[in-house]
Amino acid sequence: MATRININADMGEGFGLYDIGDDTAILGIVSSVNVACGFHAGDPGVMRDVCLRAKALGVSIGAHPGFNDLWGFGRRRIDMNPDDLEYMVAYQIGALKAMAAYAGVDVTHVKPHGALNNMAAEREDYAMAIGRGIRTVDPTLAYLALAGSAMERAAVELDLPLCREAFIDREYTS
Numbered sequence: 001m002a003t004r005i006n007i008n009a010d011m012g013e014g015f016g017l018y019d020i021g022d023d024t025a026i027l028g029i030v031s032s033v034n035v036a037c038g039f040h041a042g043d044p045g046v047m048r049d050v051c052l053r054a055k056a057l058g059v060s061i062g063a064h065p066g067f068n069d070l071w072g073f074g075r076r077r078i079d080m081n082p083d084d085l086e087y088m089v090a091y092q093i094g095a096l097k098a099m100a101a102y103a104g105v106d107v108t109h110v111k112p113h114g115a116l117n118n119m120a121a122e123r124e125d126y127a128m129a130i131g132r133g134i135r136t137v138d139p140t141l142a143y144l145a146l147a148g149s150a151m152e153r154a155a156v157e158l159d160l161p162l163c164r165e166a167f168i169d170r171e172y173t174s
Contacts, residue, residue, distance in 0.1 A: 006031040006163070008144070010064055010113070012050040013041035027053055032060040034111040034144070037092035040066030040075075044099055051096075051103035061100060062144060065092035065130075066113030075114045082129040089133035097137070109163060110134050111144035112151070120154075121146045127154035134160055 011027075012035040014020040020041065027033065035050050036042030054061045067078045068088070080088070093110060100107050112120050112130055120126040127150035134141050135158055142161035145151030155162040 008032045008034065008111070008165075010034045010036070010111075012036045012046050012064070014046050015041070015043050016045065023050055024053060027057050027059055030059060032062060032109065034062045034064035034109075034113070035096055036064050036066070036113065037096050039068045039088070039092055040072075040113050044095070047096055047099040048102050051100045051105050055103055055105040060108040061096070061105060062109035062111050063093045063096040063107055063141075064111055064113045065089045065133075066116050069115075077115045077119055080126075082125045085126060086129040086133045086136075089130050090137050093133065093137045093141070107138070107141060109142040109144045109161075111165070117146070117151075120151050121149035124150045124154070127151040128158070131155060131158040131160055134158075 007030045009026050009030045011021060011023040011033050033050065033054055035047055051061055069076050069078065097107050120130050130151065131143055131154040134143055139160065142163045143151060143155035144163045144165055145155055147164040147166055152162060152164060
């Protein structure tokens with residue numbers, strides 16, 4: 001299998017009339033986007049609008065589920081029962097899939113947001129809960145996971161499509 005580089009960004013993190021970031025400009029330079037699903041940021045209208053703009057530019061969209069933490073923008077660590085985490089992730093994926101259906105586009109991947117992503121990179125139980133949520137909603141969705149993390153291992157164990165993530169501004173040793 002050939003290795004490909006996909007330039008990816010988070011977006012849809014506004015609310016109603018309030019834009020957070022210039023999603024339109026970013027859509028012109030990325031291959032795929034992770035759309036906030038309403039728990040850490042975003043709302044149904046913002047989600048649908050991002051899906052419409054991404055479709056017009058041929059940019060693939062993914063769910064960007066986070067902790068239910070609007071005040072902290074999903075950056076605060078929250079301890080959860082893994083079953084509850086699984087359902088929370090499935091719910092957010094379902095929300096984006098619904099808004100994507102209005103735009104006539106498919107969701108292609110799931111990339112956890114903020115503290116949820118950081119915790120799932122370290123914790124097998126969180127990584128597996130996210131993977132089970134993905135698999136239950138749509139087992140064809142790719143799990144976008146930090147390379148070498150618990151999320152990568154969960155994707156492999158659950159036989160989910162996997163996209164390994166790396167950050168251009170970080171140093172890696174392997």
